[in-house]
Amino acid sequence: xxxxxxxxxxxxxxxxxxxxxxxxxxxxxxxxxxxxxxxxxxxxxxxxxxxxxxxxxxxxxxxxxxxxxxxxxxxxxxxxxxxxxxxxxxxxxxxxxxxxxxxxxxxxxxxxxxxxxxxxxxxxxxxxxxxxxxxxxxxxxxxxxxxxxxxxxxxxxxxxxxxxxxxxxxxxxxxxxxx
Amino acid sequence: xxxxxxxxxxxxxxxxxxxxxxxxxxxxxxxxxxxxxxxxxxxxxxxxxxxxxxxxxxxxxxxxxxxxxxxxxxxxxxxxxxxxxxxxxxxxxxxxxxxxxxxxxxxxxxxxxxxxxxxxxxxxxxxxxxxxxxxxxxxxxxxxxxxxxxxxxxxxxxxxxxxxxxxxxxxxxxxxxxx
Numbered sequence: 001x002x003x004x005x006x007x008x009x010x011x012x013x014x015x016x017x018x019x020x021x022x023x024x025x026x027x028x029x030x031x032x033x034x035x036x037x038x039x040x041x042x043x044x045x046x047x048x049x050x051x052x053x054x055x056x057x058x059x060x061x062x063x064x065x066x067x068x069x070x071x072x073x074x075x076x077x078x079x080x081x082x083x084x085x086x087x088x089x090x091x092x093x094x095x096x097x098x099x100x101x102x103x104x105x106x107x108x109x110x111x112x113x114x115x116x117x118x119x120x121x122x123x124x125x126x127x128x129x130x131x132x133x134x135x136x137x138x139x140x141x142x143x144x145x146x147x148x149x150x151x152x153x154x155x156x157x158x159x160x161x162x163x164x165x166x167x168x169x170x171x172x173x174x175x176x177x178x179x
Numbered sequence: 180x181x182x183x184x185x186x187x188x189x190x191x192x193x194x195x196x197x198x199x200x201x202x203x204x205x206x207x208x209x210x211x212x213x214x215x216x217x218x219x220x221x222x223x224x225x226x227x228x229x230x231x232x233x234x235x236x237x238x239x240x241x242x243x244x245x246x247x248x249x250x251x252x253x254x255x256x257x258x259x260x261x262x263x264x265x266x267x268x269x270x271x272x273x274x275x276x277x278x279x280x281x282x283x284x285x286x287x288x289x290x291x292x293x294x295x296x297x298x299x300x301x302x303x304x305x306x307x308x309x310x311x312x313x314x315x316x317x318x319x320x321x322x323x324x325x326x327x328x329x330x331x332x333x334x335x336x337x338x339x340x341x342x343x344x345x346x347x348x349x350x351x352x353x354x355x356x357x358x
Contacts, residue, residue, distance in 0.1 A: 030214040033219075037256050040212075069261045075254055078214050082248045094273045 120166025220286035247272035299345025
């Protein structure tokens with residue numbers, strides 16, 4: 001059995017849409033202080049094997065601002081908690097570059113030794129918050145080639161182009177190739 | 180025996196100056212992703228008891244910018260690694276407030292249950308880098324009431340007024356009261 005470790009319903013739905021066979025495992029895993037998502041994921045997968053049996057999927061989604069040389073990256077949640085989307089948009093504006101990348105890295109572990117990573121990246125820009133969303137920074141991310149922020153798009157519209165979907169598709173291909 | 184857990188010589192010297200009886204223990208402890216230093220310290224102390232015997236001291240020093248509502252806090256090392264002191268000074272300038280706080284929190288654990296915290300805070304402002312230093316953001320921190328950045332001060336001059344010294348003095352008083 002493959003478990004996707006998350007407490008987030010939206011993320012679970014996105015995963016299930018591509019990999020219906022995957023089950024949710026809602027346990028809290030320690031998040032280490034790192035700006036390399038793979039290191040964060042590796043540590044979580046290693047903890048997962050100590051707490052449950054099966055194969056595991058862990059994802060990390062990060063927001064990288066060019067004006068901050070790639071920060072806040074996986075640390076974005078602390079920015080949301082303190083300065084919020086308005087604060088993040090203000091930084092991009094005042095530092096003079098709105099360019100950004102939204103990135104999802106998925107780690108899939110068959111066992112302690114075999115860990116595979118799959119990446120999805122969407123380039124775009126940081127704009128003043130537009131649209132309602134329960135997904136953190138969706139209101140300020142405007143993907144290139146689109147006129148709506150992630151928050152202004154419907155769930156389905158967003159999921160079609162999202163960095164999470166891209167990473168999931170790569171994982172899906174990998175799993176199908178092994179069958 | 181009380182061990183100060185650090186790999187940093189400068190910090191060890193600062194501690195030894197106030198508490199000569201303390202010994203160094205140079206082990207790597209996991210740093211969790213948090214902006215509450217006490218949570219980071221608690222986790223480290225708990226790990227220490229699983230790896231060694233004795234009483235332990237762990238410190239966390241953080242830099243809080245008013246223009247970022249207290250960020251980066253304990254996450255400051257990632258800012259130094261990516262945008263550096265110039266980048267941090269640029270943020271303060273462009274976001275329109277140079278006010279900042281430098282904070283040290285020391286956690287002292289006699290055992291798993293008894294943990295005590297001691298805090299030192301210095302208010303000041305973020306300026307363009309001045310002076311050489313091997314202590315991360317010392318070149319951009321100008322403490323209130325002084326004309327030199329931490330990096331421009333001699334080691335002794337800085338240690339006398341530092342937030343780490345303030346926290347150490349509180350710990351020292353606490354330990355002496357117990358003797």
